[in-house]
Amino acid sequence: MKNGATIILDWGKLKFFLGEVLRNFSRNTGMQVTAIGTVAITIVLLGLFLFVRGELADVGSRLLDQIEVSAYLHTDVTQAQVTAIAHFLAADPRVASAQFVPKKQALAELRARTRGTIDTALLTENPLPDKFRIKTRVPDDVPAVAASVRRLSGVENVVYGQKIVQRLLQLGAVLRRIGIAVIAVFFAVAGIIISNTIRLTVFARRREIAIMQLVGATGTYIRLPFICEGLLAGVVGALLAVALLAAARVALWPRLLEALPWVQLAAMPLDARLFVAELVAVGAAIGVVASWISVGRHLRT
Amino acid sequence: MKSPLPAMISLRGVTLVYPNGVRALDNVNLEIEKGDFVFLVGDSGTGKSSLLRLLYREARSTAGEIIVDGIRVDRLRRKRVPALRRHLGVVFQDFKLLVDKTVWENVAFAMQVTGAHTRDVMRQVPRVLDLVGLSHKSRMYPGELSGGEQQRAAIARALVNNPKILLCDEPTGNLDPANTTEITALLQRINLKGTTVVVATHNQAVVDRMRRRVVRLADGRITTDEERGYYYLGLGQTQVLSG
Numbered sequence: 164m165k166n167g168a169t170i171i172l173d174w175g176k177l178k179f180f181l182g183e184v185l186r187n188f189s190r191n192t193g194m195q196v197t198a199i200g201t202v203a204i205t206i207v208l209l210g211l212f213l214f215v216r217g218e219l220a221d222v223g224s225r226l227l228d229q230i231e232v233s234a235y236l237h238t239d240v241t242q243a244q245v246t247a248i249a250h251f252l253a254a255d256p257r258v259a260s261a262q263f264v265p266k267k268q269a270l271a272e273l274r275a276r277t278r279g280t281i282d283t284a285l286l287t288e289n290p291l292p293d294k295f296r297i298k299t300r301v302p303d304d305v306p307a308v309a310a311s312v313r314r315l316s317g318v319e320n321v322v323y324g325q326k327i328v329q330r331l332l333q334l335g336a337v338l339r340r341i342g343i344a345v346i347a348v349f350f351a352v353a354g355i356i357i358s359n360t361i362r363l364t365v366f367a368r369r370r371e372i373a374i375m376q377l378v379g380a381t382g383t384y385i386r387l388p389f390i391c392e393g394l395l396a397g398v399v400g401a402l403l404a405v406a407l408l409a410a411a412r413v414a415l416w417p418r419l420l421e422a423l424p425w426v427q428l429a430a431m432p433l434d435a436r437l438f439v440a441e442l443v444a445v446g447a448a449i450g451v452v453a454s455w456i457s458v459g460r461h462l463r464t
Numbered sequence: 465m466k467s468p469l470p471a472m473i474s475l476r477g478v479t480l481v482y483p484n485g486v487r488a489l490d491n492v493n494l495e496i497e498k499g500d501f502v503f504l505v506g507d508s509g510t511g512k513s514s515l516l517r518l519l520y521r522e523a524r525s526t527a528g529e530i531i532v533d534g535i536r537v538d539r540l541r542r543k544r545v546p547a548l549r550r551h552l553g554v555v556f557q558d559f560k561l562l563v564d565k566t567v568w569e570n571v572a573f574a575m576q577v578t579g580a581h582t583r584d585v586m587r588q589v590p591r592v593l594d595l596v597g598l599s600h601k602s603r604m605y606p607g608e609l610s611g612g613e614q615q616r617a618a619i620a621r622a623l624v625n626n627p628k629i630l631l632c633d634e635p636t637g638n639l640d641p642a643n644t645t646e647i648t649a650l651l652q653r654i655n656l657k658g659t660t661v662v663v664a665t666h667n668q669a670v671v672d673r674m675r676r677r678v679v680r681l682a683d684g685r686i687t688t689d690e691e692r693g694y695y696y697l698g699l700g701q702t703q704v705l706s707g
């Protein structure tokens with residue numbers, strides 16, 4: 164007869180429960196707005212962070228792809244030495260391509276690249292040496308290949324942009340650490356504000372809670388509306404953040420492209436739908452975890 | 465002869481010492497059969513409310529054995545307390561109604577928060593409202609009701625889950641004589657339908673008019689337990705207990 168803690172839902176039950184959640188939610192409007200706002204800021208920061216990280220990874224990997232080894236040859240290098248070097252490179256499985264660039268061609272390329280900023284006509288002789296331009300199959304092999312080429316006779320010097328790449332990667336790591344620290348702080352703040360909101364709701368509803376406990380409502384049933392309240396704050400905050408991010412992208416993207424023409428930014432380095440789903444899930448998680456902890460602490464059931 | 469049914473409520477050697485050191489109950493032994501109507505009387509601070517609180521596990525005994533409707537309350541795990549409370553209805557002096565809900569909603573609330581089906585709520589709420597005589601005021605808010613009507617609403621809420629036991633802590637404490645008579649008659653009717661009723665009270669008129677079992681407490685101990693007692697000792701047939 165008495166169906167105790169049955170889970171079977173009917174429309175009346177659902178309506179009653181949702182009514183209680185909404186009643187909770189509208190209890191401390193000011194606090195709710197603060198909670199939602201903090202979640203939104205946290206999620207916006209997280210979104211920006213993920214976006215910038217995606218861009219950096221994209222730009223970085225393209226830079227790494229472009230990396231090549233230049234092996235400069237002695238000015239008095241013999242044809243036999245050049246051939247030997249070419250054979251050596253052709254035999255190395257790590258090498259994707261090796262191209263001999265005679266000094267004339269190197270000068271022409273320099274002229275083309277600098278396009279009049281340096282007056283190459285002033286040069287009385289070609290100061291550039293002959294070189295090999297070598298690309299490896301994977302960027303990681305660059306240092307090893309460079310080292311083995313340097314040992315060959317006729318090779319004067321080997322140059323590759325390792326330092327630049329290392330700097331770039333270091334910069335990325337530093338930015339990531341700063342980003343994670345800032346976001347962690349905001350997560351904590353959002354969590355504290357949500358749990359505080361829940362505490363106020365628990366206080367505002369202490370009479371209802373006392374009666375629920377008196378008539379034998381289970382601890383889970385009593386907690387559920389508060390968890391839902393936290394969930395709602397988290398999801399609404401996250402949706403707000405997604406809307407802000409989308410608006411910012413529409414408004415700022417063309418200017419960013421204009422301001423950083425040489426970086427070749429990817430229009431969207433992340434899967435947009437997955438990205439939105441992740442942000443909303445994170446917002447929901449903040450809300451649920453914060454309210455769970457808060458209700459546990461303020462409701463002794 | 466068959467062995468008697470186990471008591472609806474049974475306390476054996478029950479002691480309650482509050483965290484602040486107050487010994488509210490001291491070695492209490494009490495058996496209440498199914499269908500009994502029992503008054504708990506005694507001066508202020510003698511432990512009447514404390515005894516009731518032990519029964520619905522608002523307080524936990526320090527020593528002794530408590531059985532309510534077959535449940536070992538003194539050993540009950542916290543998670544099982546809601547199940548115990550569904551066997552009991554509890555009514556207080558201050559009604560404890562929710563002011564922003566109507567009478568109907570207040571009564572239905574007790575069913576809804578224990579996960580009852582809407583179908584059962586729709587059937588049960590009108591039934592108890594009819595029992596307490598509040599059907600015509602079911603859409604009113606507690607603030608629009610007299611004290612007696614509010615207490616009737618609270619009783620309806622306590623009964624809506626069909627408990628076998630009704631515990632009342634000074635149910636007429638806030639009521640005038642007319643409303644007191646009305647509530648007393650209602651409790652009697654509820655008892656006649658088979659519900660075990662335990663009433664802690666200071667109201668001499670109620671106790672003396674009803675002539676039911678009277679358990680007297682003094683300093684946390686049961687001093688007398690009379691089958692058809694009066695509020696003041698010595699007016700009825702008295703069985704003095706040692707202890």
Ligand SMILES: Nc1ncnc2c1ncn2[C@@H]1O[C@H](COP(=O)(O)OP(=O)(O)OP(=O)(O)O)[C@@H](O)[C@H]1O
Pocket residue numbers: 482483484486487488506507508509510511512513514515
């Ligand atoms: N929560 C509590 N913590 C500590 N001591 C308490 C608590 N509740 C009651 N007491 C003490 O326990 C004793 C019994 O209190 P109780 O409320 O059971 O008495 P009572 O018989 O119901 O009194 P009254 O007739 O005034 O309602 C009193 O001395 C009281 O001060």
Ligand SMILES: [Mg+2]
Pocket residue numbers: 512513514633
């Ligand atoms: Mg009392």
